[in-house]
Every structure is written in C-alpha cells, then in structure tokens.
Amino acid sequence: MKFDVTKLPLGEALMGFVLVAVVLTFVLAFAIPSGTGIESEEVVMEQSPAADAAPSGGEAAGGSVAVSMGDNFFDSNELTVAPGATVTFDLTNNGIAIHNMRVAGLDGEYNSDDDTVSDLDLFTPGDTGALTWQAPDQAGEIIFRCDFHPVEMIGTIAVA
The missing domain is CATH 2.60.40.420 (Cupredoxins -  blue copper proteins)
Structure with missing residues (x-):
C-alpha cells in the first residue's frame, strides 16, 4: 500500500501551498537585483x-x-x-x-x-x-x- 498525501483531507491544498511557496521563493530570489556590475563612482x-571660513580652532x-x-x-x-x-x-x-x-x-x-x-x-x-x-x-x-x-x-x- 502506497501513501498518497493528495488523498488525505486538505492534501491537495497542502501540495498547492508547497508548490506556490517554492515557485515564489525562486521568483523573488532571482527577480531582486543583487547590485553586481554597478560601477563605482x-x-x-x-x-x-560658506565653509571657507574655518573656525579659529583649526577645524577643517x-x-x-x-x-x-x-x-x-x-x-x-x-x-x-x-x-x-x-x-x-x-x-x-x-x-x-x-x-x-x-x-x-x-x-x-x-x-x-x-x-x-x-x-x-x-x-x-x-x-x-x-x-x-x-x-x-x-x-x-x-x-x-x-x-x-x-x-x-x-x-x-x-x-x-
């Protein structure tokens, strides 16, 4: 006898939730830019x-x-x-x-x-x-x- 999670009550909903969670994780992981390739400036x-007159204490x-x-x-x-x-x-x-x-x-x-x-x-x-x-x-x-x-x-x- 094989165990089939989809035959359990709420089994199909659970499988759907897991599938959506996995897909959403991959979409978000690759859709958000990582910032690589940005050249520094x-x-x-x-x-x-107004800053030309430095305080008398020698502060820059x-x-x-x-x-x-x-x-x-x-x-x-x-x-x-x-x-x-x-x-x-x-x-x-x-x-x-x-x-x-x-x-x-x-x-x-x-x-x-x-x-x-x-x-x-x-x-x-x-x-x-x-x-x-x-x-x-x-x-x-x-x-x-x-x-x-x-x-x-x-x-x-x-x-x-």
Missing part, C-alpha cells in the same frame, strides 16, 4: 563658499554630499573628505528595499562604540535622511556599509 568633497571645513541608496548599492561608494572635516551625507533610498548607512570608526569594525549611523535606523523606499560624521584628523581610509545588505552595499571614505 568617486565623489570628492569640495568646500562650499566640511560640507555635504548627496548619497543615493539603490538595490543593493550606494551610487557613490568611494568618497573623499579632508582630515577633520564635518560632513553631512544627505541620504535618499531610491530602491525598493530598506537601507541605512553605517560608518565604521577608527577600529575598522562595525557595531562598535565608535560607529556613526544614519539618523533613521532604516530607510524605507522613498525615505530621506542624513548622517553627520566627523572625519578623523589623520589621513586614512574609513569603511561604510548598509547594515541590511552588508556584503553588497559597501564603500570607502578616503580621508586625504
């Missing part, structure tokens, strides 16, 4: 006329830069800022997934006390927000990422 911070003048977040990439994943500059990243989520921006601290590690994270924990599609960050005084390279897509959505900030 370097953005160099320039001083605005800062500025702002627009950063668009897509699925799953930053449109500008290579940024350059002056040492000691205070920079505001104006963030826009132009994708369909949730995103954020986290800048690692000098330790180069994420989720540590010296990280700086965007003002919204997450940006839903169409959201805008900001991240204000103080560059270190010494030259070097700082990494950033989206906490929700930590492999695909990464970038570097050259402090030079």
Whole structure:
C-alpha cells in the first residue's frame, strides 16, 4: 500500500501551498537585483563658499554630499573628505528595499562604540535622511556599509 498525501483531507491544498511557496521563493530570489556590475563612482568633497571660513580652532571645513541608496548599492561608494572635516551625507533610498548607512570608526569594525549611523535606523523606499560624521584628523581610509545588505552595499571614505 502506497501513501498518497493528495488523498488525505486538505492534501491537495497542502501540495498547492508547497508548490506556490517554492515557485515564489525562486521568483523573488532571482527577480531582486543583487547590485553586481554597478560601477563605482568617486565623489570628492569640495568646500562650499560658506565653509571657507574655518573656525579659529583649526577645524577643517566640511560640507555635504548627496548619497543615493539603490538595490543593493550606494551610487557613490568611494568618497573623499579632508582630515577633520564635518560632513553631512544627505541620504535618499531610491530602491525598493530598506537601507541605512553605517560608518565604521577608527577600529575598522562595525557595531562598535565608535560607529556613526544614519539618523533613521532604516530607510524605507522613498525615505530621506542624513548622517553627520566627523572625519578623523589623520589621513586614512574609513569603511561604510548598509547594515541590511552588508556584503553588497559597501564603500570607502578616503580621508586625504
């Protein structure tokens, strides 16, 4: 005697549900872009006329830069800022997934006390927000990422 799940009460419904779940999983897995093949664009911070007058404490003048977040990439994943500059990243989520921006601290590690994270924990599609960050005084390279897509959505900030 063979066991046939379709002969059980609700067996056909169960098989239909499993089939739909499997098909939907594959469709979603391949329909959502992974962000591969996106070329990086370097953005160099320039001083605005209002920022020309640096404070008397020798603090470097800062500025702002627009950063668009897509699925799953930053449109500008290579940024350059002056040492000691205070920079505001104006963030826009132009994708369909949730995103954020986290800048690692000098330790180069994420989720540590010296990280700086965007003002919204997450940006839903169409959201805008900001991240204000103080560059270190010494030259070097700082990494950033989206906490929700930590492999695909990464970038570097050259402090030079």
